[in-house]
Amino acid sequence: MVSIIDVARAAGVSNKTVSRVVNGEPYVTPEMRERVERAIRDLGYVPNMAARMVRSSRSRTFGIITDYVSTTPYSGDIVRGIQDWATANGKIILLANTGGDPERELSIWNTFRSHQIEGVLYVTMYHRVVDPEAGDVDLPTVLINCHPGSRVDLPSIEPDDTQGSLDLTRYLLARGHRRIGYIRLNPILLGGEQRYEAFRHATTEAGIPENDIIVRLGMEGPVGKETNYVYSAARDILSDENRPTAIMCGNDEMAIQVYLAALHLGLRIPEDVSIAGFDDFQTLSLALKPELTTAALPYYDLGFKGTERLNQLIEIPADRPSRVVVPCELIERGSVSSK
Amino acid sequence: MVSIIDVARAAGVSNKTVSRVVNGEPYVTPEMRERVERAIRDLGYVPNMAARMVRSSRSRTFGIITDYVSTTPYSGDIVRGIQDWATANGKIILLANTGGDPERELSIWNTFRSHQIEGVLYVTMYHRVVDPEAGDVDLPTVLINCHPGSRVDLPSIEPDDTQGSLDLTRYLLARGHRRIGYIRLNPILLGGEQRYEAFRHATTEAGIPENDIIVRLGMEGPVGKETNYVYSAARDILSDENRPTAIMCGNDEMAIQVYLAALHLGLRIPEDVSIAGFDDFQTLSLALKPELTTAALPYYDLGFKGTERLNQLIEIPADRPSRVVVPCELIERGSVSSK
DNA sequence: AGCGCATTTGACGACGTCGTCATATAAATT
C-alpha cells in the first residue's frame, strides 16, 4: 500500500502538498505539482478511499437493495442505468439483495449504515407496492419500479404502464381493430392492473361495446410460481369463429404463447390476427417473427433518473417525496396490421 | 455518526472493551458484555467499515468487472450467484462495467485499488476469450464465463458447453433421430463453436452420415448487432421434403424462431419435428409450448463457485491458475419426441 | 525602510478502529 506519505517522501515535499495536488487545490507552484505528479506515477499511488471516508465521513456511496426475482431478468437494465449514472458522477454502488426475506432486509440496512451509505435505491424487479423495512433508519431513499405502501412515504420513480397501455390500445383502435382480445397479467402485479385498466378505458372511450372485448386471465398465483393459462386462453379466444382481429398481451412473454397458438390454428400474423405485447423485452420481441409491436418499459431510464433523483435528495434534503413517472414508448414493429 | 467511543462512554468502559464485545473476543465478563450490548442497542451503534479498513488494510471487498452486453440479460444470474456467496461469507461486492471500453476498464482497476479490493471477478455476459487490461495491477482475479487470452494466465470458471451439447445430441440420437438439422450460433461466440463441435463429434461417433446433418448459420456479425438468419434458415430446412426429424438450435432464443417456422409450415412439435435449445433461459424455454428441451447454462453456479474460488486464491495465494468447468444439465421437457 | 497582502509550504491533529502492551485482580500451584 503506497500512501500519500510515500509520495511526499519521494517528491521531497510534505504530505499536505501531495494532498493538494491530488485534490486539485490551488496554491501549488507548477514546478511542485510536476514533481509530485511524477512521484505519483512512479509509485503508482492511488488515494485510499477508506481513509478519505474516515476523514470526511462522506462515502459517496449509494446502496441498491433489490428483491431479485430471477423470473424477470430484463430488469437488470435498471441496475445498468444506476451504474452508468453513478460512474459518470463519481459515486460507488453497493449491491445487496433480500431474496424476499425481511430479516435479511434489516441486516442489509445495517450493512449500509456500516458503510456510511449516503442514500438507498430500493429496486424491485417488477412494478409493485412495497413497504421497506427501513424501520429506525432514515437514509435518503428512492423507490425504483415500485410504489410506497401505507407505512412509508418515499419518493418513487415508476414506469407509466397506464400511458403505455393507453397508447398501445389507441394504436390498435386507430388501425381499425374493433374486436379485441386481452390476456391479463397476474392481478397481483401493479403494472398488470394498470395496463388492463388503461386498455378498458381506451376501448370504452372509443365506444367499443363490452361484447367486443374478450378478456382472459393469463396467469395467477404467487410471483415466480404462477400457473399459466396463456396458451390455452389464446387458443380459446382464437378458435371462436367470431374471433377478435387483435390480441393484446399483458407482456411480451405472453405474446410468445399467443403467437404459437395462432400459428397452430393456421392463422397468419398479422394478416389474420394482430398481436401486441408489453415490456419490449428484446430477447423476445425481436426473436418473434414478425417482430413484436409493443410498449417499452423504460428500465434503463428508471435506474439512471432514479439515481439522479436520489442525489438531488441528498444535496437538497428539503425537497418533498413525490412520484415520478417515466413514459413507455410505443415500439412499432410488424405484428399489428390495419384492418 | 455514533462511534465506539460514544458507546464506551455510555457503558462506562474503555473503547477497547467495546471493541472486544463487538468482535466477540474473549476476556470480557458477561456483566460487562451485557452492559456494552445494551449501550450498543440504545445508541444504535454500527461499526464503521471505513475505519476498520484503514486500521486493518483488509477490505473484505471483491470487485466485479463486467462487459455488460445487454443483449444477454439472463447472465444476471451470475451476479446473483456472486452476491449470494458474498453475503453468506461477509464479503462486499463492488460492481463496475466497462461498456466494452478498454480505457474505462483501466480506470475501473484504479477505482478498485482505491477501494482496497482484495480480488476481482472478471465476468463476461457470454462465453468468450478475454484479455483483461489489468496491466501493472496484479490483484487476485478469477475469470467467470470467459477464458484467458494469450496475454494473461488467470484461473477461470466456465460452462461446459461441450458436455452439454454432447449430452443433448446423444439424447436426440438415443430417441432415434438420424437426420438432424443444426442452426449455428454466431461463430465469434466461444460457446457456439464448442456446442457445434460437440454436436458434430457426437453424430460422427454415432455413425450418422454427413449427408444427414443439415447445418445452417443462424447469425453472424458483431455481438449485439448481428444479422439473424434463423427464421429463414429454419423454414428452409423444414420445407425440404426430406426434412430432418429434429433440429438443434445454438440457443433458446433461436428455438423460438424455429418453433414459429415449423408451425407456419403446419408442422406439429414434437410429433413432426423435435426441437432442442441451449441455455435454458426460462423466460423462453418455459413460455414455449410444448416447453423446450434444452441444456441449462449454470450461470448461478458460475457466480457462486467462482467467488468461492477467488476467496481461496486470496487465502492460499500459492495455488496455480487453472480452468474449472461446470456441467450444463440436460433439461428434459416436451419438445423432443422419440422417432 | 516599513507595511500590508497574496501566495506557497508544512506541522499537527482528528476521524473510528483495533493491535500491542501494561496493569490489575483472582485462582491455582508450589
Place this chain on the structure above:
DNA sequence: AATTTATATGACGACGTCGTCAAATGCGCT
C-alpha cells in the same frame, strides 16, 4: 506464604487522509 497462571480491563498509538493554522516568501505600495 510465595509464585505462577489465567482472566479482565484500559492507555496508547497507528492506519491514510485532509482541514486548520502557522510560518515563510515575494511583491507592490506608502
